[in-house]
Amino acid sequence: MALPLKPKIVVSLLTKDQEFQVMQAVDAERAAPRAGFDIEVVYANNNTALQQERLYHFVHAQERLRPAAIVVQTVSGEGLPRVAREAVNAGIGWVLLSTDAPYIDSLHAEYPGLAISVVTTDQLSIGRIQGRQFRSLLPDGGNIIYIQGRADTCAAQQRLQGMEEAIAGSKIKVNVLTGEWTEASGERAVLSWLRLSSSEGETLSLVGAQNDAMAMGARKAIAARRPEWLRLPFTGCDGLPEGGQRLVNEGQLAATVIVQSNAGPAIDLIAAHLNTGLPAPARAVLPPRGYPSEGPLSGR
Numbered sequence: 001m002a003l004p005l006k007p008k009i010v011v012s013l014l015t016k017d018q019e020f021q022v023m024q025a026v027d028a029e030r031a032a033p034r035a036g037f038d039i040e041v042v043y044a045n046n047n048t049a050l051q052q053e054r055l056y057h058f059v060h061a062q063e064r065l066r067p068a069a070i071v072v073q074t075v076s077g078e079g080l081p082r083v084a085r086e087a088v089n090a091g092i093g094w095v096l097l098s099t100d101a102p103y104i105d106s107l108h109a110e111y112p113g114l115a116i117s118v119v120t121t122d123q124l125s126i127g128r129i130q131g132r133q134f135r136s137l138l139p140d141g142g143n144i145i146y147i148q149g150r151a152d153t154c155a156a157q158q159r160l161q162g163m164e165e166a167i168a169g170s171k172i173k174v175n176v177l178t179g180e181w182t183e184a185s186g187e188r189a190v191l192s193w194l195r196l197s198s199s200e201g202e203t204l205s206l207v208g209a210q211n212d213a214m215a216m217g218a219r220k221a222i223a224a225r226r227p228e229w230l231r232l233p234f235t236g237c238d239g240l241p242e243g244g245q246r247l248v249n250e251g252q253l254a255a256t257v258i259v260q261s262n263a264g265p266a267i268d269l270i271a272a273h274l275n276t277g278l279p280a281p282a283r284a285v286l287p288p289r290g291y292p293s294e295g296p297l298s299g300r
Helices: 019-035 048-059 081-089 103-110 123-137 154-167 183-195 212-225 227-231 244-250 263-276
Strands: 008-013 038-043 069-072 093-097 116-121 142-148 172-178 206-209 256-258 283-286 289-291
Touching: 008 019, 008 048, 008 263, 019 038, 019 212, 019 263, 048 069, 048 081, 069 263, 081 093, 081 103, 093 263, 103 116, 116 123, 116 263, 123 154, 123 206, 123 256, 123 289, 142 154, 142 183, 142 212, 154 172, 172 183, 183 212, 206 212, 212 227, 212 244, 244 256, 244 289, 263 283
Parallel strands: 008 038, 008 069, 069 093, 093 116, 116 283, 142 172, 142 206
Antiparallel strands: 256 289
């Protein structure tokens, strides 16, 4: 007699080329067996069309082969609303990671029998922590470049908003550049800025980025074109023990923000829903924290 199949969870992430995404995959792979799930992790290579194509493969599979839920950090800031709608129509739960989308509320209300939710970190708080770090590192103000993730994503927008709120009233002037959350994109963004004639006479005081990978990409660009700026403070976000935290301890970054994986909590949320039959919460928001712990940073 064949054993019943375990429920399957598909986890769709941005790219293997970014340490936080790899951490999310590992976290999901650890959480799934504990919750009694099989798991398949797929990557979108930062390509919306590819992510959509791969998810439709699961949504349109034979009923017995469909996953119980899809956990996805979408490349697109819109959050793939058409894929989400088709997934829940097919009886598949849908959990967004590290972002938010308005359609979640309507799907959550229409399909109470499915796990439909957002699991994210408080993105505004991440930005506010970064802004406080900037103020501490630059008590007299200064010019900074700040590398944002994909500008159409909720995470990038809210981190920028929170940072701007925290530096309001200071003498810090921000030039916002745009990357795609990877080290290579941070390097490209800063190299492009350095090639502008307007940057030639710029006096720079700090380089900030919305994650540690882009901050390190910025360091590479500056090492190649303006090595004298390597003495400036660089800050990032994600704060993995062997990533941002190590880089702070080694002096390559002045500060970071520790963000825990959203993927394990998403798996646990789906398990609680399936085990109890109770509706999943529409949103679960996790707190970030500064590293080093918030306090005076100037003089590091």
